[in-house]
Amino acid sequence: MVDVRFGPAGRPINYSGNAKDACTYIKAEGLEAYEYQATYGVKISQASAADLKKNSEDEDVLVSMHAPYYINLSSNKDDVIDRSIQRLIQAAKASEWMGAYRTVFHPGFYTTYSSEAAMKKCKNAITEILDKLDTLDVKDFCFAPETTGKKSQLGNLDEIIEICSSFDHFQPTVDFAHLYARSGGKINTREDYAQIFQKLENELGIKFLHCHFTHIEYTNAGERRHHILSDENYGPPLIPFIEEIVECGWDITVICESPVIDQDALLMKDIYKKAIPK
Numbered sequence: 181m182v183d184v185r186f187g188p189a190g191r192p193i194n195y196s197g198n199a200k201d202a203c204t205y206i207k208a209e210g211l212e213a214y215e216y217q218a219t220y221g222v223k224i225s226q227a228s229a230a231d232l233k234k235n236s237e238d239e240d241v242l243v244s245m246h247a248p249y250y251i252n253l254s255s256n257k258d259d260v261i262d263r264s265i266q267r268l269i270q271a272a273k274a275s276e277w278m279g280a281y282r283t284v285f286h287p288g289f290y291t292t293y294s295s296e297a298a299m300k301k302c303k304n305a306i307t308e309i310l311d312k313l314d315t316l317d318v319k320d321f322c323f324a325p326e327t328t329g330k331k332s333q334l335g336n337l338d339e340i341i342e343i344c345s346s347f348d349h350f351q352p353t354v355d356f357a358h359l360y361a362r363s364g365g366k367i368n369t370r371e372d373y374a375q376i377f378q379k380l381e382n383e384l385g386i387k388f389l390h391c392h393f394t395h396i397e398y399t400n401a402g403e404r405r406h407h408i409l410s411d412e413n414y415g416p417p418l419i420p421f422i423e424e425i426v427e428c429g430w431d432i433t434v435i436c437e438s439p440v441i442d443q444d445a446l447l448m449k450d451i452y453k454k455a456i457p458k
Contacts, residue, residue: 182429182430182431183431183432184425184431184432184433184434184452185211185212185213185242185432185433185434186211186212186213186433186434186436186445186446186448186449186452187206187211187212187213187214187215187241187242187433187434187435187436187442187445188206188211188214188215188435188436188441188442188445189215189217189246189392189435189436189437189441190215190216190217190441191217192205192206192209192441192442193440193441193442193443195442198228199216199224199228199232200224200228200229200231200232200235201231201235202214202216202232202235203232203235203236203238203239203241203243204235204238204239206239206241206442207239207240207241209442209446210446210449211241211442211445211446211449212240212241212242213241213242213243213244213433213434213435214236214241214242214243214244215243215244215245215246215284215435216232216243216244216245216246216278216280217245217246218245218246218247218248218271218274219246219247219248219249220248220249220250221248221267222247222248222267222270222271222273222274224274224277224278226274226277229274229277229278230277230278232278232279233277233278233279236278236279237279242281242433243278243279243280243281244280244281244282244283244284244324244390244433244435245271245274245275245278245280245282245283245284246284246285247267247268247271247283247284247285248267248271248285249286250263250264250267251264251267251268251285251286251287251288252264252288252289252291253265253268253287253288253301253302253305253306253334254287254288254289254290254291254293254298254299254301254302254305254334255288255289255291255301256291256292256293261301261305264288264305265305265308265309265312268283268285268309268323269309269312269313269316269318271283271285272309272313272318272321272323273316273318275320275321275322276318276319276320276321279320280321281322281390282322282323282324282351282353282390282433283321283322283323283324284324284325284326284353284390285323285324285325285326286325286326286328286333286335287302287325287326287328287333287334287335287339287340287343288301288302288333288334288335289332289333289334290332290333290334295334295339298334299334299339299342299343302334302343303343303346303347306323306343306346306347307347310347310348310349321349322349322350322351323347323349323350323351324350324351324352324353324390325340325343325344325350325352325353326340326352326353326354326355326358326392327340327352327353327354327355327358327359327362328355328358328362328402329355329357329358329361329362329396329398329402329403330361330362330401330402330403331362331401331402332401332402333402335358336359336362337354337359337376337379340352340353340354341379341380341383341384344384345383345384351384351386351388351390352380352384352386352389352390353390353391353392354376354380354389354390354391354392355391355392355393355437356373356376356391356392356393356416356421357392357393357394357395357396357403357406357416357437358392358396358402358403359376359416360396360398360415360416361396361398361402361403361404362402362403364398364400365398365415365416367415367416367417368415368416368417368420369420370420370421370423370424370427372420373420373421373424374424374427374428377389377424377428377430387429387430387431388430388431388432389430389431389432389433390432390433390435391432391433391434391435392434392435392436392437393416393418393421393434393435393436393437393448394406394407394408394409394436394437394438394444395407395408395409395411395414395415395416395418395438396414396415396416397414406437406438406439407438407439408438408439408440408444409436409438409444409447409448410447418448418451419451422448422451422452422455423455425452426452426455426456426457434448436448
């Protein structure tokens with residue numbers, strides 16, 4: 181049985197309770213996934229994270245975590261890399277507490293480096309992170325580097341695949357809006373989506389994907405801002421994406437990052453259900 185889940189990036193827009201109880205609200209809405217946002221720092225306590233884990237298991241809502249935004253593993257400043265390493269160690273520990281099946285993060289920026297040199301810096305930092313987590317006996321985590329939306333950022337699809345193929349405890353997060361923005365709007369057909377899935381299968385041997393989706397505005401530099409899915413002035417197009425999900429047969433978790441995160445997640449789920457052959 182194919183497992184396709186939809187959910188919000190963060191607490192639903194009308195939910196005012198604690199994150200540890202959010203899965204009950206999300207399940208009642210009709211959604212099955214939740215990406216906990218630690219974007220401004222990992223602040224959840226171990227007790228609250230354990231409560232969130234139990235809540236997610238009780239409601240069968242799949243939890244992931246988005247690690248802090250202030251991460252740059254390819255910086256030209258050693259102190260920035262050191263702080264980034266510590267933030268990802270904190271994120272992995274909290275992910276283990278809350279049972280998050282993915283810890284999503286943005287790898288970094290090219291800064292003054294070539295893409296090759298930036299990748300080398302990033303890999304060196306990841307090696308240090310994994311060594312420290314092993315020392316701390318943190319084992320139940322999976323880092324999920326995300327395709328990034330700005331051309332100045334490390335994290336095009338090939339780079340994310342390279343990172344994930346180089347380390348244990350790594351699986352990709354594909355943000356289709358970011359790929360769309362980086363490419364200047366070149367994802368438009370079901371075949372365009374199919375090529376991305378095929379590349380991931382060929383190079384990583386996977387048939388399970390954690391991904392983000394929304395509409396996005398972009399400039400020559402890449403992403404500018406997210407837009408709601410009903411605004412058809414922006415892409416990437418939703419319908420061929422849903423059609424490819426139905427056709428490919430992968431297990432997929434789709435996290436919605438539009439300004440109305442849970443409402444648009446429900447919109448995607450509704451379109452998906454209608455697209456499934458009867």
